[in-house]
Amino acid sequence: MKKPAVIFGVCALIAALAAFTFRAEESPYKLKLGTPEIKSITSLAFGPDGILFIGDSKGASVIALNTKDAANAEIQPVNIEGIDKKLAGMLGTTADNLSILDIAVNPISKKIYLAAQSGDGTPVLLCMEGENIKPVALKDVEFDIVVLNNSPAEDAKDGRGRPLRVSSISDLGYADGKLLVSGLSNQEFSSTFRSIPFPFTDKQDYASLEIFHAAHGRYETTSPIKTFTTAEVNGKEYLIASYTCTPLVLFPLDELKAGTHVKGRTIAEMGSGNQPLDLVSMEKDGKSYLVMSNSNRPVFRVNFDDIESFEGSLTEPVTANFATDGVDFVSMPMTNVLQLDKMNDDTMVILQRRSNGSLDLWTTEKAQHLLR
Amino acid sequence: MGFRHVPIRLLLASSLIFFGSWLSYSCSGSPPTEISILWEEEKAVGLILSGDLAENREMADFTFHLGGAESSPAILGELSLADEGYLFTPLIPFTRGQRYEVRYQGLTIGSVVVPSLSAEEAGLEVLAIYPSLGQLPENQLKFYIQFSKPMREGQSGAWATLLDSKGDTVKGAFLDLQPELWNEDQTLLTLWLDPGRIKRDLIPNQKIGAPLQEGQSYQLVLSEAWPGKNGGNLLRRHVKDFVANARDSTSPKPDTWNLDIPKAETLGSLTIDFREALDYSLLQEVFAIKRPEEALIPGNWTLGPEEKSIRFTPEKPWQKGVHLLEIESRLEDLAGNNLNRPFETDLLNPVRTEKETELKQLHFEIKD
Numbered sequence: 001m002k003k004p005a006v007i008f009g010v011c012a013l014i015a016a017l018a019a020f021t022f023r024a025e026e027s028p029y030k031l032k033l034g035t036p037e038i039k040s041i042t043s044l045a046f047g048p049d050g051i052l053f054i055g056d057s058k059g060a061s062v063i064a065l066n067t068k069d070a071a072n073a074e075i076q077p078v079n080i081e082g083i084d085k086k087l088a089g090m091l092g093t094t095a096d097n098l099s100i101l102d103i104a105v106n107p108i109s110k111k112i113y114l115a116a117q118s119g120d121g122t123p124v125l126l127c128m129e130g131e132n133i134k135p136v137a138l139k140d141v142e143f144d145i146v147v148l149n150n151s152p153a154e155d156a157k158d159g160r161g162r163p164l165r166v167s168s169i170s171d172l173g174y175a176d177g178k179l180l181v182s183g184l185s186n187q188e189f190s191s192t193f194r195s196i197p198f199p200f201t202d203k204q205d206y207a208s209l210e211i212f213h214a215a216h217g218r219y220e221t222t223s224p225i226k227t228f229t230t231a232e233v234n235g236k237e238y239l240i241a242s243y244t245c246t247p248l249v250l251f252p253l254d255e256l257k258a259g260t261h262v263k264g265r266t267i268a269e270m271g272s273g274n275q276p277l278d279l280v281s282m283e284k285d286g287k288s289y290l291v292m293s294n295s296n297r298p299v300f301r302v303n304f305d306d307i308e309s310f311e312g313s314l315t316e317p318v319t320a321n322f323a324t325d326g327v328d329f330v331s332m333p334m335t336n337v338l339q340l341d342k343m344n345d346d347t348m349v350i351l352q353r354r355s356n357g358s359l360d361l362w363t364t365e366k367a368q369h370l371l372r
Numbered sequence: 373m374g375f376r377h378v379p380i381r382l383l384l385a386s387s388l389i390f391f392g393s394w395l396s397y398s399c400s401g402s403p404p405t406e407i408s409i410l411w412e413e414e415k416a417v418g419l420i421l422s423g424d425l426a427e428n429r430e431m432a433d434f435t436f437h438l439g440g441a442e443s444s445p446a447i448l449g450e451l452s453l454a455d456e457g458y459l460f461t462p463l464i465p466f467t468r469g470q471r472y473e474v475r476y477q478g479l480t481i482g483s484v485v486v487p488s489l490s491a492e493e494a495g496l497e498v499l500a501i502y503p504s505l506g507q508l509p510e511n512q513l514k515f516y517i518q519f520s521k522p523m524r525e526g527q528s529g530a531w532a533t534l535l536d537s538k539g540d541t542v543k544g545a546f547l548d549l550q551p552e553l554w555n556e557d558q559t560l561l562t563l564w565l566d567p568g569r570i571k572r573d574l575i576p577n578q579k580i581g582a583p584l585q586e587g588q589s590y591q592l593v594l595s596e597a598w599p600g601k602n603g604g605n606l607l608r609r610h611v612k613d614f615v616a617n618a619r620d621s622t623s624p625k626p627d628t629w630n631l632d633i634p635k636a637e638t639l640g641s642l643t644i645d646f647r648e649a650l651d652y653s654l655l656q657e658v659f660a661i662k663r664p665e666e667a668l669i670p671g672n673w674t675l676g677p678e679e680k681s682i683r684f685t686p687e688k689p690w691q692k693g694v695h696l697l698e699i700e701s702r703l704e705d706l707a708g709n710n711l712n713r714p715f716e717t718d719l720l721n722p723v724r725t726e727k728e729t730e731l732k733q734l735h736f737e738i739k740d
Contacts, residue, residue, distance in 0.1 A: 042551045057551050092438050092447035093467040099526050101551070118464035119524050120415055120601045121558065135448055135463055164516075164653040166553045166562060186553040186562035187654050189513065189708055189715075223567065244547060244568070275548050295548060 029064065029199040031142040036063045038138060041115040041123040044104035045172035045179075047198060052104070052113060053179055054125070055169040059147075062172065062181060064198065066142035067106065067113075069127070075110045075343050076130040077365045083351070084359040087116060090133060091124065095359070103339045103361075105349055112341075112349055112361075146200045148183060167192075170244075174198070175230040175237075175253070182241070184224035191225045193239075195256060223247075229279040231290065234308050240290060242276035248292075248327075250307070267310055268302070268327050277338060283345035291348065292329075293337040300329040407474060407484040409466070410459065414602040416466035416486045418459050421474060425482055426457035436460050439471030439483055447472075468603035491596075494604020496521050498594055501612045502652035503706055505678045509620035510584045511570050513708040513715070515563045515592060515612075516652050522558035522601040526550060531598035532563060534583065535591040542590070544569070545583040558601060562653070567708075570715075584616040620707040621714050624650060626699055626732050636692040636738045644697070645681045651704045652679050658700035659684070663693065690738045697734040 027033065028049060043055030050070030054063040080086060084095040091098065097119040104113045112128040113136065125136040148167060166186040173180040181194040228241040230253065237253040241264065249264035256262060275295035281304070282289045288304040310327045338359075339351035348364045406425060410418035419436065431453070435446040449462035466472060469488040473480045502516040517532075534545040547564040554561055565583045584590065594610040624646060634640025642661070652675070661669045661684060671686035701711040708715035712728040 039556075040551070058554075058556060089438060089445045090448050091464050092436065092449075092462050092472065093464065093470070094438075097467050117525070119467070119599065120465055120603070121522070121525065122464040124463055164555065164560065164656055166555050166560075168549075168551055168553055184549075184553070186514075186516075187651070188702060188704070188710070189564065189567050244549065 027142050028066065029144065031064065031066055031144050031199075033140065033142055035139045035141070036065070036143045036145055038063060038123060040117065040121070041125055042101050043169050043172045044102045044113055044115050045174055046104055046106050047174040047179065050106060050108055051198075052106070053172050053174060054115075055102075055172045055181070057168040058121075060167045060169075061145050061147045062169070062179060062196075064144045064146075064179075064200065065136075065138070067127075067136065068142075069106055069109045069111060071109055073109045073111070075347055075363065075365065077363045078112065078128065078131055078349065079360070079362045080131055081360050082358050083361040087114075087126070087133065091116075091118065093118060100339065100351060100359075103341055103349060103351055105341045105343050107342075110343055144200050146179070146196055148181065148194065170225055171227045173228060173230060180228070180230070180239070182225035182228055184244075189223060191223065191243075193225060193241075193256065226276050227279050229281055229290070231281045231288070231304065233304060240279060240281075240307075242279055242292065244275065248276075267307060268329065278340045280340060280342045280348065282342060282348065291332075291340065293334075293340050297335075298331040299334040299337050299340070300331055302327050302329050407482050408456075409484065409486060410461075412465075414489075416468070418461045419466070419472065419474070419484065420454060420456050420459050421482075422457035425474070429476055431458060433477045434458065434460070435475045435478075436462070437473045437475060439473045444473075446475075489602060489604035491605055491607045494521075494600055494602055494607070496523070496598075496600040496602075496604055496606045497608070498606065498610035501592065501594075501610070503649050503679055504652075505649045505680075505706075506614050507617050508584070508614050509618065509707045510582060510586045510616040511619050511621070511707040511715070512565060512584060512616070513567065513570065513704075513706065514565065514651075517561045517563060517594065519559045519561070519600075523554075523561070524599045524601055525552055525554060525558065527598055528552055528561060528563055531595040533593045533595070534565075535593055537589045539591075542583055544580065586616050586618055589613065589615045620648075620705060620709065621716070623709045623711055623714055624648065624703065624705050626697075626711065626734050629734070631697075631734070631736050633736050633738065634690055636740050637689045639686060639689055642684045642686075642697075642736075643676070643681055644684075645676075647680070649679045649706055651706065654700075654703050655679060655682055658703045660698040661686075662696045662698060663691070664696060669695070692738055692740060694735055694737050697736065699732045699734070701728070701730055701732055 029051060038054065038056055038059065040056050040058035041054050042057040045053045047053055047064065050067045052065045052067050054065055056063060084098060084100065087100070088095045088098045099117050100114055101117055102115040105111070106113065114126045114128065116124045116126060118124070125138060126133050127136045148169070168184050169181060170184050171182045177197060179196045179198045181196065183192045183194065185192070223243040225241045226244045228239055230237060230239055232238070233250065239251040239253055239256065240248065241251065242248050247266045248268040249266050251262060251264045274297050277293040277295055279290065279292050282291050289301045290304060290307065292300045294300065306327045334350065334352065336353040337350055338353060340348050343349055343363060349361065350364060351359065351361050353359050406421070406423045408420045408422070409416045410420055431451050434451055436449065437444045437446060447462050449460055451458055451460050453459070466486045468486050471483055471485045474482040497520040498517060499520055500518040502518070528546065529548055532546060534542040536542055545565055547566045549564065552561060569577050569580060570582050592612040592614070594606065596606045596609045598606045600606070628647065630645040630647065632643040632645070634642055655675060656673065659673060659682065661671070663669065669686055671684050674683045674685070676682060699711065704710045711732050
């Protein structure tokens with residue numbers, strides 16, 4: 001009697017293993033196997049389970065790539081001086097022929113991914129294992145793609161040659177099962193903000209928004225979002241967006257619905273001659289901060305408590321504080337930070353042009369005082 | 373076919389192969405060997421090793437390096453077998469003007485220089501700057517620059533300059549957008565004058581003012597150092613002179629446009645005169661002509677001088693009767709005022725009278 005039981009047990013084990021193995025081989029998130037057509041890699045953002053969203057501004061699309069890099073790991077501190085020269089050498093060119101367009105940290109493996117582009121426009125995706133840099137395969141991979149050009153203007157109209165509209169992606173994010181894409185076009189100075197459910201479906205549910213902000217309650221204009229993040233303020237999920245013409249604006253995420261005229265609450269203006277570059281939310285000793293890198297200012301941080309307590313909108317000029325209006329910003333001792341991303345709640349990775357001209361990539365683990 | 377697939381990359385035999393340059397070199401004194409460059413659309417996308425250089429050598433022991441330094445790392449790429457020998461395909465194309473070394477088991481066995489392009493060979497020119505008008509409103513929003521060939525991205529901040537009447541640079545005049553707004557083949561760049569400086573009451577506007585001041589003359593200068601994707605530079609410096617006129621804060625009004633209406637049964641053109649310059653890019657996309665409750669009338673649209681008019685020539689003769697000219701309301705003038713609303717809405721003095729609509733319509737009648 002024992003034998004059949006053992007045989008049954010073994011069979012069940014094999015069946016369970018086979019089922020498990022089979023499931024493991026299935027593509028998650030309805031991804032397909034193949035080689036995506038990628039014309040450019042201009043923004044990066046991680047989704048769930050090692051899925052990397054690649055913003056392709058030139059192709060006006062976002063590619064979801066399964067990096068299969070989904071094993072939990074500890075942060076490996078990085079401090080690479082002259083990363084542009086190092087990358088250029090590995091790619092057989094000179095630093096002036098190479099641009100690093102974005103960096104993103106895989107929140108699970110804590111590995112840093114870099115989007116670079118050579119002078120002739122060839123995109124390259126690289127991954128860092130500690131300080132070793134390796135190319136990420138983009139051929140024969142699991143991927144899906146969503147095309148953003150759904151505007152009627154994109155359809156070629158007869159007798160008019162090629163459309164002159166250019167759509168570009170300014171930032172990508174992922175929150176709550178949705179890919180968030182802020183876009184800008186060369187024809188209107190405004191933002192399209194799309195919220196696209198992931199996994200992508202055949203029927204694309206775009207929430208395309210026209211977003212307004214007001215300068216001191218008087219002049220209301222639209223503007224492209226340069227960079228954004230999502231965060232909880234007063235128990236509510238918000239989109240915190242920074243515009244190309246400097247205001248920092250709060251939008252309740254649940255109000256961002258397709259076809260609506262959404263007006264954000266301007267909580268700060270970031271001063272003149274400056275471009276916001278990256279926004280991340282960090283935590284340190286139980287406090288949450290919004291950290292923002294700028295083209296022509298040091299890195300700012302603002303306490304979320306201040307955003308929560310800043311109930312108003314900028315309805316009239318507020319006393320200037322480091323040439324900004326609105327909530328209190330503290331400048332951190334870092335200038336010329338071109339890219340930043342979060343490694344965990346209290347560690348960031350930073351791409352910085354040092355005063356000696358060197359382009360360095362480093363993690364803030366050794367500089368915890370920054371968030372004190 | 374043609375190549376034996378070894379690591380990952382499968383090469384198509386249809387790839388354009390030009391044996392552009394070959395140079396023999398050997399530091400060990402062995403017979404001359406051959407290295408040739410694989411070109412695709414002016415890009416050096418691979419190196420082909422043939423003859424003695426490839427013979428009886430293990431693929432795994434080859435590395436490729438940027439010349440000049442012993443310590444330069446191996447270039448990322450793939451080595452595969454080709455009919456002619458071995459083909460090395462780097463992750464990004466080789467850079468013009470650089471020398472590349474082929475190393476075998478760590479020793480240099482050959483090198484090749486990827487030739488530079490002269491400005492004449494590169495053939496890079498500015499064909500046009502829009503608006504083409506010489507008098508622009510002081511709240512002018514953007515320029516479109518048309519190049520003859522694809523240009524390198526991320527360079528406009530360095531090579532596009534706005535000079536005032538004294539020849540001084542107007543600092544921070546343009547919006548520093550990364551990525552820049554290029555069309556797909558990278559021949560048309562949209563350059564925004566910083567809207568944060570143009571929008572009234574934003575800090576940049578209050579602190580440093582708008583980039584353009586009424587009554588002043590300016591030059592938009594594009595430097596000859598602007599590099600193209602093919603590795604060359606612009607053939608010559610390009611300058612657009614203009615004068616800033618009064619601010620334009622009103623939306624274009626289609627009912628004030630003049631229509632020059634052709635006769636029925638002819639292929640005559642319909643000319644729409646806007647009586648002001650409108651946005652070059654939008655103008656080419658926002659118009660449609662229809663018969664009431666009928667499909668689009670096919671034909672060709674041609675922009676008039678200084679983007680102040682547009683001409684429609686039908687493919688088939690006009691029919692008698694009422695026609696509709698449909699205009700998408702997103703059409704803007706030079707200062708970003710569209711048909712629905714001005715660039716800035718003054719909430720204290722709202723001027724909106726008409727309902728915002730996606731399309732505006734004009735009727736016109738074709739007669740005998």
